[in-house]
Amino acid sequence: MNISQESDNIIENYEKNTDSLINELNIVNSEIQYIIKRRNQLENVKKDIERDLYYTCNHEFILDNKDCYDDICKYICKKCKCYENEYMYKNYTYS
Numbered sequence: 001m002n003i004s005q006e007s008d009n010i011i012e013n014y015e016k017n018t019d020s021l022i023n024e025l026n027i028v029n030s031e032i033q034y035i036i037k038r039r040n041q042l043e044n045v046k047k048d049i050e051r052d053l054y055y056t057c058n059h060e061f062i063l064d065n066k067d068c069y070d071d072i073c074k075y076i077c078k079k080c081k082c083y084e085n086e087y088m089y090k091n092y093t094y095s
């Protein structure tokens with residue numbers, strides 16, 4: 001193998017490696033996009049469930065122990081964990 005062939009091989013290997021890394025990156029990016037989309041879907045499902053829970057649970061509100069910077073989250077149901085604030089749930093639209 002002469003110098004020129006060797007350098008051609010190095011370039012070819014480098015390109016192969018670069019191509020496979022680009023492919024790998026594209027696959028990872030696709031996975032991330034899928035997870036973000038799925039997460040958003042699940043957040044919407046969660047909101048729907050919380051809204052239904054707010055109107056179905058026979059709440060037992062207790063003072064929330066967590067640090068709370070305003071009154072919106074002062075009381076929480078010890079069964080369903082909804083806050084004692086209808087406005088947090090009544091404006092949810094079903095997904």
Ligand SMILES: [Zn+2]
Nearest residue numbers: 057059077080
């Ligand atoms: Zn409840």
